Structures are given as structure tokens and as C-alpha cells.
Amino acid sequence: MMNRPEHPIQTKDSALLRAGTFTSNRGLQIEEGLIFETGRPEVTGVDLDEPAPFQSRLGGLEREAPIGLPGLSEPETVRHYVRLSQKNYSIDTGLFPLGSCTMKHNPRLNEAMARLPGFADIHPLQPQSTVQGALELIGELGRWLMEMTGTAAVAMSPKAGAHGEACGMMAIKAAIAAKGEGATRRIVLVPESAHGTNPASASLIGFEVRPIPAKADGAVDFEQLTARLGPEVAAIMLTNPNTCGLFERQVVEIAEAVHAAGAFLYCDGANFNAIVGKTRPGDLGVDAMHINLHKTFSTPHGGGGPGAGPVVLSERLAPFAPVPFLRADGEELRLVEHTSEAPQSFGRIAAFHGQMGMFVRALSYMASHGAGGLRQASEDAVLNANYIRASLSDLMSQPFGDQPCMHEVLFDDAWLKTTGVMTLDFAKAMIDEGYHPMTIYFPLVAHGAMLIEPTESESKASLDLFIATLRDLALAALGGDAERFIGAPFDAPRRRLDETRAARNPILKWTPPAPR
Amino acid sequence: MRYLPLTPDDRIDMLARIGAPDVESLFASIPENKRLAQNLDLPKRKTEIEVQRLLSKMAAKNVVAGSAPFFVGAGAYRHHIPASVDHLIQRSEFMTSYTPYQPEIAQGTLQAIFEFQTQVAALTAMDVANASMYDGSTATIEAVLMAHRITKRHKAVLSGGLHPHYAEVVRTISRMTGDDVASLPPDVLARENLADLIDADASCVVVQNPDVFGNLRDVSGLSAMCRAKGALLIVVFTEAVSLGLVKSPGEMGADIAVGEGQSFGNSLNFGGPYVGLFAARSKYLRQMPGRLCGETIDADGRRGFVLTLATREQHIKREKATSNICTNSGLCCLAFSIHLTLLGEAGLKRLARINHANAVDLANRLSCVSGVEVLNNTFFNEFTIRVRGDADDVIERLAAQGVLGGVPASRLSPGQGLDDLIIIASSELNTDEDRATLASALQGVL
Numbered sequence: 001m002m003n004r005p006e007h008p009i010q011t012k013d014s015a016l017l018r019a020g021t022f023t024s025n026r027g028l029q030i031e032e033g034l035i036f037e038t039g040r041p042e043v044t045g046v047d048l049d050e051p052a053p054f055q056s057r058l059g060g061l062e063r064e065a066p067i068g069l070p071g072l073s074e075p076e077t078v079r080h081y082v083r084l085s086q087k088n089y090s091i092d093t094g095l096f097p098l099g100s101c102t103m104k105h106n107p108r109l110n111e112a113m114a115r116l117p118g119f120a121d122i123h124p125l126q127p128q129s130t131v132q133g134a135l136e137l138i139g140e141l142g143r144w145l146m147e148m149t150g151t152a153a154v155a156m157s158p159k160a161g162a163h164g165e166a167c168g169m170m171a172i173k174a175a176i177a178a179k180g181e182g183a184t185r186r187i188v189l190v191p192e193s194a195h196g197t198n199p200a201s202a203s204l205i206g207f208e209v210r211p212i213p214a215k216a217d218g219a220v221d222f223e224q225l226t227a228r229l230g231p232e233v234a235a236i237m238l239t240n241p242n243t244c245g246l247f248e249r250q251v252v253e254i255a256e257a258v259h260a261a262g263a264f265l266y267c268d269g270a271n272f273n274a275i276v277g278k279t280r281p282g283d284l285g286v287d288a289m290h291i292n293l294h295k296t297f298s299t300p301h302g303g304g305g306p307g308a309g310p311v312v313l314s315e316r317l318a319p320f321a322p323v324p325f326l327r328a329d330g331e332e333l334r335l336v337e338h339t340s341e342a343p344q345s346f347g348r349i350a351a352f353h354g355q356m357g358m359f360v361r362a363l364s365y366m367a368s369h370g371a372g373g374l375r376q377a378s379e380d381a382v383l384n385a386n387y388i389r390a391s392l393s394d395l396m397s398q399p400f401g402d403q404p405c406m407h408e409v410l411f412d413d414a415w416l417k418t419t420g421v422m423t424l425d426f427a428k429a430m431i432d433e434g435y436h437p438m439t440i441y442f443p444l445v446a447h448g449a450m451l452i453e454p455t456e457s458e459s460k461a462s463l464d465l466f467i468a469t470l471r472d473l474a475l476a477a478l479g480g481d482a483e484r485f486i487g488a489p490f491d492a493p494r495r496r497l498d499e500t501r502a503a504r505n506p507i508l509k510w511t512p513p514a515p516r
Numbered sequence: 517m518r519y520l521p522l523t524p525d526d527r528i529d530m531l532a533r534i535g536a537p538d539v540e541s542l543f544a545s546i547p548e549n550k551r552l553a554q555n556l557d558l559p560k561r562k563t564e565i566e567v568q569r570l571l572s573k574m575a576a577k578n579v580v581a582g583s584a585p586f587f588v589g590a591g592a593y594r595h596h597i598p599a600s601v602d603h604l605i606q607r608s609e610f611m612t613s614y615t616p617y618q619p620e621i622a623q624g625t626l627q628a629i630f631e632f633q634t635q636v637a638a639l640t641a642m643d644v645a646n647a648s649m650y651d652g653s654t655a656t657i658e659a660v661l662m663a664h665r666i667t668k669r670h671k672a673v674l675s676g677g678l679h680p681h682y683a684e685v686v687r688t689i690s691r692m693t694g695d696d697v698a699s700l701p702p703d704v705l706a707r708e709n710l711a712d713l714i715d716a717d718a719s720c721v722v723v724q725n726p727d728v729f730g731n732l733r734d735v736s737g738l739s740a741m742c743r744a745k746g747a748l749l750i751v752v753f754t755e756a757v758s759l760g761l762v763k764s765p766g767e768m769g770a771d772i773a774v775g776e777g778q779s780f781g782n783s784l785n786f787g788g789p790y791v792g793l794f795a796a797r798s799k800y801l802r803q804m805p806g807r808l809c810g811e812t813i814d815a816d817g818r819r820g821f822v823l824t825l826a827t828r829e830q831h832i833k834r835e836k837a838t839s840n841i842c843t844n845s846g847l848c849c850l851a852f853s854i855h856l857t858l859l860g861e862a863g864l865k866r867l868a869r870i871n872h873a874n875a876v877d878l879a880n881r882l883s884c885v886s887g888v889e890v891l892n893n894t895f896f897n898e899f900t901i902r903v904r905g906d907a908d909d910v911i912e913r914l915a916a917q918g919v920l921g922g923v924p925a926s927r928l929s930p931g932q933g934l935d936d937l938i939i940i941a942s943s944e945l946n947t948d949e950d951r952a953t954l955a956s957a958l959q960g961v962l
Contacts, residue, residue, distance in 0.1 A: 024818075032627070034627070034630070034631060034634075035631050035857050036631070036634060039857065039860060040860075041860060041861040041862060042860075042861075042862050043860055043862070044858070044859055044860045044862045044863030044866075045598065045600075045857070045858035045859070045860070045863070046596075046598055046858050046859050046863045046867070048863065048866045048867055048870060048944065049870075050866060050869070050870075051869055051870050051873035051874075052873070054873045054876050054877065055876065056872065056876070057872070057875075057876050057879070057892070057893075057894055057895055058732060058761065058762060058872070058894060058896070059732055059734075059893060059894035060734075061732045061734055061762055061763045061894065062761065062762070062763065063759070063760070063761055063762055063763050063764060063767070064763075065641075065767065066861065067638050067639065067641075067759075067760070067764075067861050067864070067865075068638040068861070069635060069638055069639070069856065069859075069860055069861040069864060070857070070860055070861070071857070071858070071859065071860015071861060071862055071863055072857050072858065072860065074598070074600055074858065077600060077604075077854065077857050077858050078600055078603075078604065080857070081604045081607070081610075081628070081854060082604070082607065084623070084624035084625075084627055084628055085604075085607040085608075085609040085610050085624050086609060086624065087609075087621075087622075087623035087624040087627075088609035088610065088613045088621065088622055088623070088624035088625055089609070089613060089618070089621040089622065090608050090609045090610075090611070090612040090613040091608075091612040091613075092608035092609070092612045093608070093609065096614065098614055098617075101614055103612075103614060105519055106611065106612050107519060109564050109567060109568070111606065111611075112568075113567070113568070113571045114785075115602075116571065116572060116575040117575070117580040117582060117583075118572075118574070118575025118576055118577070118578045118580055119571075119575050119578070119785070119786065120783040120784070120785055121580050121581045121582050121594075121783060121784055122578045122579070122580060122581060122784060122785075122786045123581055123586075123588040123592055123594065123784045123786070123920070124591075124592055124784070124786050124787030124788075125588055125590055125591070125592070125923045125927060125928075126579065126581070126588055126915075126920055127911055127912055127915045127920075129912065129915065130578060130579035130915055130920070131578050131579070131786065132577045132578070133573075133574040133575055133576065133577030133578040134574070134578050134786050136574050136577065137571070137574050140574075144558060147556055147557055147558055148556055148558075159650035159651065159654065159788065159789070160650060160841070160842065160843035160844075161842065161843060162830070162840040162841055162842045162843070163650060163654070163840075163841075165840065166840060170688070170692055173692055195830075195831075195842075196829075196830035196831040196832070196833070196834045196837065196842075197830050197831075197840050197842050199830075199834040199835035200830035200833075200834060200835060200837040200839070200840035201840040202835065203835035203836070203837075203840075204661075204689075204693075204839070204840045205689065205692040205693060206692050206693040206694055209834075209835040246545065247543075247545040247546050249545050249546075249547070251547075252547055252550065275543075275546070277552060277555065277556055278543055278546065278551060278552060279543075279546045279550050279551050279552060280550075280552065283550050284547075284550055292843075294843065300611045300612055300847065301612065301613065301614045301615070301843075301846070302605075302610065302611055302613075302846040302847030302848075302850070303610055303611075303613045303614070303615065303616065303622070303624075303625035303628075303846040303847060303850065304614070304615040304616070304625070304629075304647070304807070304843065304844055304845075304846030305615075305648070305650075305789075305843045305844045305845045305846040305847065305848070306650070306788070306789030306791075306843070306844075306845045306846065306847060306848055307843040308788075308789075322688070337927070338930055340930060340931065346688065346691075346692075347684060347685075347687065347688025347691065348681060348684040348685055348688050349654075349685060349688060349689075350650065350651060350653050350654050350681075350685060350788075351591055351651060351652065351653035351679065351681035351682060351685070351776075351787070352591070352592070352681065352786075352787025352788060353786065353787045353788075354787065354788055355788040355789045356785050356786035356787055356788055357783075357785040357788065357789050358788075358789060360571065363571070364567055364571060366558075367559070367562045367566075367567050367570060367571075368517075368518070368519070368561060368562055368564070368567055369517060369519070369561055370558065370559055370560040370561030370562060371555035371556045371557070371558040371559065371560060372517075372555055372560060372561060373517040373519075373520070373561045374556070374558070375552075375555060375556070376517060376520060377517075377519075377520060379539045379542075380520055380522050380527075382539070382542050382543065383522070383527060383530055383531070383534075383539055383542065384522075384530075386530075386534045386536070386542055387530045387533060387534060389534075390533050390534040390535065391533065404534075404536070404541075404542050404544070404545070406545075427618075428620070431618065431620055431621055436614075436618060436621065437618055442831070456519075456520055456522075457519065457520075457521070458521065459521035459522065459526075460521075460522060460523075460526040460529070460530065462521075487815065489620050489621075492620035492621050493620065493621065493623050494619065494620045494623055494814040494818060494820040495620065495814045495815040495816050495818075496620065496814060496815045497619045497620065497812050497813070497814045497815075497820045497821075497822045498812045498813055498814070498815075499812065499822050499824065501812045501813065502810040502811065502812035502822045502824040503810070503824050503825055503827075506801070506808070506810050506824060506825060507810055507811040507812075508630075508633055508644050508645075508801075508808055508809070508810050508811075508824075509630070509633050509634035509637050509644065509645070510630070510631070510634045
């Protein structure tokens with residue numbers, strides 16, 4: 001989630017800042033220029049032989065002007081990217097408590113499996129007879145996802161969570177159109193606490209979005225919701241467990257009311273990690289839900305992607321699933337790739353057949369856990385979050401009172417009120433302590449929100465140190481040591497960055513310095 | 517379970533701190549009659565050895581591209597990936613980090629994105645590029661929606677040379693939004709006339725170069741025509757290596773350039789994950805979808821990078837955002853960028869020349885096979901042939917002989933009378949022997 005710079009950036013040197021070095025490096029923290037500053041156009045790190053002379057078939061469309069790309073030799077390239085990598089915090093570095101992001105351990109077995117040539121080096125348009133193992137894997141992963149969610153079908157092609165949301169909502173739109181209600185049912189209800197992708201996805205495909213408020217306990221206001229249901233409502237998009245870390249207790253009543261009103265229940269599955277093996281969304285009345293394989297099933301986040309967002313669908317929505325999908329053709333598996341073979345399908349949302357590389361990793365993760373391990377992982381994730389809650393609730397305030405949470409715990413900034421320290425400052429001070437901050441300022445329903453999701457990957461010793469650290473910071477803030485927070489971080493590769501300056505005068509690429 | 521560090525004793529101690537009698541009580545907010553009393557109907561946990569066995573068995577059922585003379589393209593291309601690329605993207609700090617929302621401890625990812633944006637802008641000869649989209653097809657529909665926002669018009673004109681999957685994505689989303697699409701029929705010989713379709717409702721014209729049949733298209737004239745009619749020109753590419761040798765979208769007057777970046781640094785992966793490239797003229801910057809990384813300074817005045825102009829994005833603007841995209845193709849864009857850094861301008865141009873030379877050689881060889889006609893006048897590393905008989909059948913028979921010979925055009929566009937066409941790609945990975953094998957195998961099956 002984004003930072004809100006609530007204090008002006010302080011440019012005055014702090015006493016804590018060390019004296020400069022000749023190189024500007026500080027031990028292992030090494031300054032690294034841009035490839036455009038260190039590279040040369042004639043240098044290459046890939047040896048290739050020039051082809052023998054031949055008759056070009058470009059028809060006069062040769063690119064003649066210089067492109068402007070620098071080249072680096074292999075040692076320079078390796079050093080450049082290793083140095084850059086050392087400026088990043090990662091799960092492999094330490095606890096990464098970003099709420100709603102499920103930063104769990106990424107098993108290396110999954111990486112090895114995804115790199116088997118039989119998966120990594122096959123083309124999406126090879127004859128289907130030559131990729132039966134790949135189709136088998138997609139079918140098997142789909143079977144696991146349907147069993148875990150208690151649903152009838154799964155669309156495998158969405159490329160990330162938001163893409164899955166749009167996919168699920170398109171299936172809903174197609175189902176509504178098939179009932180002849182396309183012109184009237186145009187409204188989608190979205191709780192205020194939802195991820196921004198929910199309203200954006202609904203709006204992207206032509207729905208009108210209306211917010212519904214939360215109650216004092218952080219749950220969707222059921223009365224308000226039912227009051228807004230009617231013949232113009234197409235669907236509600238519910239996140240469950242919600243972004244406050246709470247399970248929507250009335251989900252079954254919500255589903256019944258939504259269905260009785262002729263609408264559909266979409267569920268944002270971003271927080272599925274709390275409930276795998278504990279309850280099944282299909283049993284709760286969910287019609288469509290995307291599953292972030294890069295959250296719940298541990299495919300690496302990779303600094304922002306790639307992800308994968310398969311969407312499970314109820315029986316009512318199954319006929320409208322997008323192409324491609326699998327069909328058993330005797331002994332052979334076959335991809336149905338065109339709507340001409342699936343007249344009710346709403347269409348295609350991306351080229352080819354989905355994020356195969358992520359599918360392999362996710363199935364490797366699931367098979368490693370098995371049914372028992374998946375349930376245990378959810379239980380440990382919820383246990384860890386509650387352990388943090390119980391260990392901090394005497395110091396830090398919770399917007400909806402102290403109650404058991406699911407896999408993440410939400411604090412607000414009421415407890416910081418008189419300290420002069422803001423949520424942002426508290427988060428930045430965590431960086432100096434060697435932690436990635438939690439999600440801050442989201443969800444919007446909590447003032448100065450701090451959303452902590454430890455995941456099941458943390459040991460008790462790791463949690464104990466994290467808790468002790470946050471307690472020390474909290475006591476410092478409450479004890480008047482604002483200095484420790486206001487200018488933080490002091491020890492990161494960079495101190496606070498001027499985001500206002502970046503937005504006011506956008507510099508989005510390197511440009512050569514003007515000649516003197 | 518090897519990934520779960522808590523011991524049974526830890527769990528008991530932690531429950532005591534929480535004041536909960538058991539773990540189940542933490543799930544009390546789930547209606548009791550909806551809670552699962554027993555495990556899911558799924559297999560029990562597997563050791564690493566067992567998982568390796570299970571997945572290796574599935575992998576072994578596939579014919580690996582590298583094991584056969586391989587000529588399959590049509591939107592995804594098999595290229596050499598230097599060994600250091602995969603090593604570097606597997607650095608923990610790249611692979612297991614999140615979206616760089618805390619820039620002080622994410623400068624590695626942010627600087628890499630800034631370099632990626634600069635490389636993409638240079639490669640396409642456009643002013644600005646974003647931090648990536650999911651793939652080329654989703655980048656294309658985002659470009660169409662962006663053109664609608666800019667022009668306040670609602671019709672997209674799609675060339676018959678556009679990859680049929682890309683066209684289908686545009687048509688699907690447009691049906692949902694109620695926007696119009698004018699799609700031209702498959703244009704095998706690049707002879708279509710798009711000019712007549714650019715009317716007062718047209719927000720954009722979408723043209724692919726090289727097109728799905730491999731033809732090169734000079735869209736400079738079309739650019740002028742679009743400008744005169746108030747529509748934007750969107751140039752799509754699926755083979756990014758072509759940009760090392762073929763005139764770029766920017767040089768031919770594109771307003772938005774989008775494409776697939778898989779060719780650099782990313783394996784075929786049976787279709788994903790890939791990396792969508794998105795670049796535009798700077799005057800359209802604020803209508804762009806996706807993340808942007810910008811340069812700034814820190815509190816000590818040192819150069820640093822941040823995500824910027826986020827007021828376009830879903831987490832700020834919600835239903836008014838320019839796109840719903842959040843997770844993009846982070847690690848794939850890093851692989852792209854590392855590969856391109858290794859190549860550099862000199863290496864890229866040479867790589868592109870080798871691709872073109874190999875394709876020319878293959879086209880020459882296939883022209884000599886009776887029952888085969890090479891249809892293209894121009895091409896980069898891919899072209900279309902007409903064969904005597906059914907292309908699907910020919911490809912299956914080649915596969916039976918261990919040759920992956922190309923893509924039947926009818927697989928992409930069924931029922932359009934393209935049943936005797938095969939799209940064939942050739943890259944630096946094909947040897948003389950591979951090309952000779954394809955020619956003689958084709959001779960054999962025709």
C-alpha cells in the first residue's frame with residue numbers, strides 16, 4: 001500500500017547520519033549507477049556469430065537510427081544486478097508482515113519443478129498431442145482448487161487477482177445477459193473496506209459501482225446491504241475474510257439475500273489463506289471467487305509479479321466460463337480454444353492458456369502439503385496472527401475492539417494520537433529494526449491503519465522477536481521519543497524519498513545529460 | 517510438514533498467551549455448520565522426493581521444444597536465454613520481495629524497473645513506458661481502452677493481421693463495456709484497406725507489425741490517416757526481437773505501442789507467465805494503465821526511485837482508475853531487462869540479423885519443396901506457407917516424426933478458410949540441420 005508523506009521530508013542531516021565516504025558506499029551497501037551510465041552501445045555480454053551475407057526480406061523497413069541501448073559484459077551485468085538486489089528487503093531476508101499480501105515462504109522445490117524442460121520449454125501452440133502432461137497438470141490443479149472451494153468449474157486463464165476479478169464478473173455479466181436482464185442489472189455493490197481492484201474491475205467491464213458501509217464491528221452492514229438489493233443489482237463483491245482480518249459471520253445470510261434478489265455473490269479470494277481446509281466458499285453460497293496463487297499457494301511475488309488468478313465458478317456460472325478450458329476426449333485431454341465450440345462462453349481474456357509456470361509451482365506446493373498440511377497451514381497462519389494480536393493489544397489500539405482475528409490483525413493509530421508519531425513514521429522506524437513494515441493506511445475504514453499478516457511461515461522465536469521489537473517501538477513512541485520515528489529510516493539504502501517531487505516533475509526514464 | 521516451523525508445544529504456549537482453549541475456537545466466526553469436520557478429499561502430504569516424481573512424470577509426457585527441430589511461433593518465441601539471466605532473477609531479494617511500496621528498502625526493484633522503462637521506451641522509440649502489463653494481449657486491450665478515454669470515442673478498428681487471440685480479447689472486453697469493434701478478416705497477404713473504416717466514431721486502429729502471418733507493415737501512411745481523422749494508432753508487436761532490425765512503432769508514428777516481451781529472458785512456459793510492454797507518447801501519460809517508476813531524491817539528497825503518478829491507479833482511484841491492474845509481471849520484466857542489458861545495442865542487432873537470416877534461409881529451402889508455397893513478400897523471422905492438403909494434419913504428421921513444424925493458421929482462426937496455411941518461425945536456435953530436416957520432412961508428408 002502506498003505511503004502518505006504526512007511530514008515534509010526532512011533534508012537536514014540527522015546526527016545519526018554517518019560521515020560520508022569517498023565512494024559514498026557504506027560497507028556492504030554499494031552505490032550503483034544506471035546501466036545507461038555504465039554501459040556502452042558496442043559492448044555485449046552475449047557472443048553471437050554474424051550471419052553470412054544474405055538477401056534481406058525486410059522490404060525496406062530496416063531500422064536505421066540508433067536505438068539507444070547500452071550493453072554490459074557478463075561480469076558487469078552480474079555485478080550490477082547483484083548490487084541492486086542487495087538494496088531490497090525480501091521474505092528470505094526476514095519477516096514480511098504485509099497485511100493482505102500473504103508473504104509466505106517460497107519453497108525452492110517449486111522453482112525447480114517449474115524449470116523442468118517438460119514445463120518451461122514447451123510452446124502454447126504445439127500440437128496438443130505433444131503436451132498431454134501439461135494439460136494433465138492444469139486439470140489436476142483445477143481439481144484441487146474446485147475441491148478446496150466446493151465449486152463446479154474453474155477458469156484457469158486469469159493472470160493475476162484483478163484479472164480474475166474481471167473474469168468472474170464477466171461470467172456474472174454473461175449469466176445476467178442470458179436471463180435477459182442485461183439492460184437492468186447494472187449495479188455492483190462493493191464494501192468500503194474492499195481492495196481497490198474490486199471497484200476498478202467491476203467498473204472496467206461496464207458495471208456501476210456503489211459502496212456499502214461497514215458496521216462498528218468491521219463487518220459488512222447487512223441491513224444496508226439488503227436495503228440496496230433490487231432488480232438493478234447484478235452482484236456484490238465480498239472479501240471474506242475481509243480486509244480487517246475478520247470473517248464475515250453473516251456470509252450465508254448475505255448469500256441467501258443476494259440470490260433471493262436475483263443477484264450473484266462474488267468473493268475476493270485474496271485472504272483464502274485463512275480458511276483453506278476449514279470451510280469451502282462454495283458451501284457458503286459464493287458464485288465466483290478468484291484465487292491468488294501468488295498469495296495462498298506461495299508462487300513468488302517477484303517484486304510485483306507475475307501472479308495467477310484462477311477463478312472458481314458455481315454451477316450456475318460454469319457454462320459462461322471463458323475459453324480456453326479442458327475437455328476429456330477419450331483418452332486425450334483437449335483444450336477448447338474457441339467460443340465456436342462453447343456458445344455460452346463469454347469469450348477470451350488473454351492469449352494462450354494461463355500462467356503455466358505458476359500452475360506448476362502451486363501444484364508442487366499443494367501436493368507437498370496434502371489435505372492435512374493445507375489445513376494446518378491455515379490454522380498456523382491464524383494462530384500466528386492472533387498471537388501477535390494478544391501480545392500487542394495492551395499497547396496498540398484496534399478499530400473494532402479486541403476480538404479474535406483470522407490470518408491478519410488490524411490496528412489503527414488512535415493509540416499514537418498524543419505522541420506526534422504517525423502510522424507512516426512507525427512503519428519507517430520498523431525498517432531501522434530490520435523489518436519490512438506492515439500494510440499501512442489500508443483498509444481505509446480504519447484511521448491510520450496498520451495491517452499485520454505474519455503467515456504460517458514464521459517460527460515462534462521469530463514472532464517473539466518481532467513482538468518484542470514492536471513493543472519497544474510502541475513504548476518509545478508513547479514515551480515521547482518521537483526522534484526515533486520522524487526521520488526514520490536512518491539505516492536503509494535510502495532515507496525517505498520525496499514522492500511529491502517525483503509526481504510533480506515525472507522523470508520516468510533516463511535521458512542523456514546535455515552536452516556541455 | 518517441512519514448511520511449517522511451529523511445534524505442537526509452540527502451539528499450546530501460543531494458545532495460552534491468546535487465552536483460547538484450542539485453535540478451533542479462533543475459527544468460531546465461521547458458521548459451525550459450514551466448518552469442515554474432516555480433511556478435504558485430497559491426497560496426503562508428499563515428500564520432496566515424491567513431488568519430484570509426480571511432476572517429473574507429467575513433464576516427461578510433453579515433447580520438449582529443445583528436443584526437436586522447432587519452428588513454432590505465432591505470439592511466443594523460443595530464443596536463447598543467457599545462463600546468468602535465470603540465476604539473477606532467482607536472487608532471493610528479487611524473487612521473494614513484494615511490489616516496491618516501501619521505496620527505502622526496495623531500491624533494487626525500483627531501479628530495475630526504471631531501467632526497464634527506459635529500455636522499452638528506446639526499443640519502441642516512444643516517449644514513456646510503464647512497469648509492465650500481464651502480456652501482449654492484455655496490453656492491447658488496455659491500449660484500446662486508453663484510446664477510448666483519450667478520444668472519447670468508442671470504436672476500435674482491428675487489422676486482420678492482429679494475432680487472433682489478441683483480437684478475441686479486445687472483442688470480449690468490448691462486448692462487456694458496450695464499445696464497438698470493427699474486425700477485418702484474416703489478412704494473410706497484408707493487402708487490407710483500413711482507411712475506409714476510420715470514421716468519426718473510431719478511437720483507434722490496431723495494427724500488428726510484424727503481423728501474425730509474419731508480414732512487415734509500413735504503417736507510416738496509416739499514422740497520418742489516423743491523425744487526420746482524430747483516431748490513435750496502436751502498433752502491436754509479438755516478437756520483440758524484431759525491433760532490433762525492423763523500423764519501430766515510434767518511428768512509424770504510433771501513438772501507443774504495446775507488445776509481448778517474452779522473447780527476451782523468458783522461457784516459453786506453455787504460454788505464461790510473460791511480460792506485456794506498454795509505451796505511449798508523453799502527452800497521454802496520465803491516461804496510461806499500470807505502475808510507473810520515477811526518479812526523485814531522498815532526505816539526504818541522494819538519487820532514488822519511487823512508484824509515482826499513482827492517482828491513476830486502482831488503490832487510490834478505485835472505480836475511476838485507468839485500469840484494474842495491480843500485480844503485473846515484475847520478475848518477467850526483470851528477466852527481459854537483464855537479457856537486453858547483456859545483449860546491448862550491438863548484440864540485439866546481431867541477434868535480430870541472425871533471426872532474419874535463418875528465416876530467409878528456411879523460406880528459400882521451403883520454396884523448393886513441391887506442394888509448398890511461401891506466401892510472404894516480406895518478413896522478419898516468421899512467415900506463412902500454403903501446403904497441399906490440410907495444415908493441421910501436416911503438423912500432426914510432422915510431430916509424429918519428431919518435428920515441431922509451426923502453427924496451423926486454422927488453430928488460431930478456425931472456419932475462416934485458412935485450412936492449408938502454416939505459420940512458421942525460425943530463430944537463432946535453429947541449426948542448418950534443423951531447417952534441412954523440416955524441408956525434407958515436409959516433402960515426405962505432402
